[in-house]
Amino acid sequence: MAASDLAALAALFADESRAAFLLALLDGRAWTAGELARHAGVAPSTASEHLGKLVAGGVLAEERQGRHRYVRLADPGIAHLVEDLAARSEPEVPVPPRSLRAASAGQAMARGRTCYDHLAGRLGIAIADAMTERGLLHQDTGFALTDRGLAWFDEQGIPLARKGRRPVARGCLDWTERRPHLAGLAGAALCRHALDAGWCVRIGSERAVKVTPEGETALRTGLGIPATALR
Numbered sequence: 001m002a003a004s005d006l007a008a009l010a011a012l013f014a015d016e017s018r019a020a021f022l023l024a025l026l027d028g029r030a031w032t033a034g035e036l037a038r039h040a041g042v043a044p045s046t047a048s049e050h051l052g053k054l055v056a057g058g059v060l061a062e063e064r065q066g067r068h069r070y071v072r073l074a075d076p077g078i079a080h081l082v083e084d085l086a087a088r089s090e091p092e093v094p095v096p097p098r099s100l101r102a103a104s105a106g107q108a109m110a111r112g113r114t115c116y117d118h119l120a121g122r123l124g125i126a127i128a129d130a131m132t133e134r135g136l137l138h139q140d141t142g143f144a145l146t147d148r149g150l151a152w153f154d155e156q157g158i159p160l161a162r163k164g165r166r167p168v169a170r171g172c173l174d175w176t177e178r179r180p181h182l183a184g185l186a187g188a189a190l191c192r193h194a195l196d197a198g199w200c201v202r203i204g205s206e207r208a209v210k211v212t213p214e215g216e217t218a219l220r221t222g223l224g225i226p227a228t229a230l231r
Helices: 003-013 016-027 032-038 043-057 078-088 102-109 121-133 147-155 184-196 213-223
Strands: 060-065 068-073 113-115 118-120 171-172 180-183 200-202 209-211
Touching: 003 016, 003 200, 016 032, 016 043, 016 068, 016 113, 016 118, 032 043, 032 068, 032 121, 043 060, 043 068, 043 102, 068 078, 068 180, 078 118, 102 121, 113 121, 118 121, 118 180, 121 213, 147 184, 147 213, 180 184, 184 200
Parallel strands: none
Antiparallel strands: 060 068, 113 118, 171 180, 200 209
C-alpha cells in the first residue's frame, strides 16, 4: 500500500459523523441512510454524502432492495479495524456518563455486546479465557484453536464453515476490556449459535446482549464459566 492510499483510508475515518456510522454498523446489520442520519444527528443529505465516500473507499458495501438503499461494513477486516481504533482511542480516564440512561447503556455494552459478528465485552473475554484455560484456544502466539478446540465446536453442534481467507480464530482488541476476545470464523459461529440457541438475547437499541438462564447453564456446562462472571 502506498502512503497516499493509507492517508486516503485514514481520511475516511477522520470525520465524527462517519465515525458514528461505522460504530453503529458494528452490530453487523445493514442500515438505511435515514437510520444512520438519525443515529448520528445529521441531515439525510449529509448522511448520503458521507456514505457515498465510505462506499467509494471500500469501507462500506451497498445493497438495494426496491427503492431502499442499505449499507453495511464491507467485510470482517473493516469491522476489526473499527473496533481496534475504538479501543486505541478510548481515553485512559473514562468520561463520566451524562445521564442515568447513558450510564445504564454503557454498563450493558461493557458487560456483553456484539462486535460485528462475534461476542465482546466481559462476556467475550470470559469465553476466550475459559477456552484458553481448557486448552481449546492458544493465545500465546496469536489466536488459534487447538485440536481439542475444533472438537469442542463439533461437540456443541457449531459448524465452522471454512470458506475464503478469513482465519478460523483471530484476536480482536476489546475496547472496554483492553484485552483480545475471539473473532474470526470461530468467534462468528459461536456468536451466531449463542443468539440462535437463546444463550444470549439482544437488549436495547445498541449492540448490547444479555446472557439468558439457558445461556448461563450452557456456558457453565460447556466452558466452566460461573454465572456470576456473566452478569
